[in-house]
Amino acid sequence: MKIFFFFLFSFFFSLSSQAQCAMCRAALESEDGAVKAEAVNDGIVYLMAIPYILVGVLGYVIYKMRYGKKK
Template sequence: MKNKTLFSLFSFLFFLETNAQCAMCRAVLESGEGQTVAEGINEGIVYLMAVPYILVGGIAYFIYKKYSKLKK
C-alpha cells in the first residue's frame, strides 16, 4: 500500500510538461525577450496549484485511515 501511494504521488508531481498559464498571461510573457521569465511564472503557477491538492489528499488519507481503524 505504501509503495502504491508513493508511486501515485511521484507520478502526479512529475509531469513531463504542464502549462498552467491563462491565455492572457501566456501572451504577455511570450512577447518578451527572454523565455526564462515565462518558464518561471509557469512553474510558480503549477506549484501554487499543486499544494492545496496535496494537502487535501493528505487530510483525506488520514481521515480514511482513522475511520478504517475504528471499523476494525
C-alpha cells in the same frame, strides 16, 4: 452509464486554453526572456498542486482515523 460517456466525451473533446492574469502577462511581455516565462508557468503549477496535495493528505488521515483502528 451517462457519467462514463460524459467523462469520455470531456476527455477527447476538451478545449485548450492558455490564460494568465493581466499582471503576469504584462511582466512576461515586457521581458524578452523565455526563462522568466517558464518560471512563471512553473510557479502557477506549483500553486495549483499544493491544495490538491493537502486535500489528499487530509483525506488519507481521515481514512486512517476512521478505518485504520478496526482490526
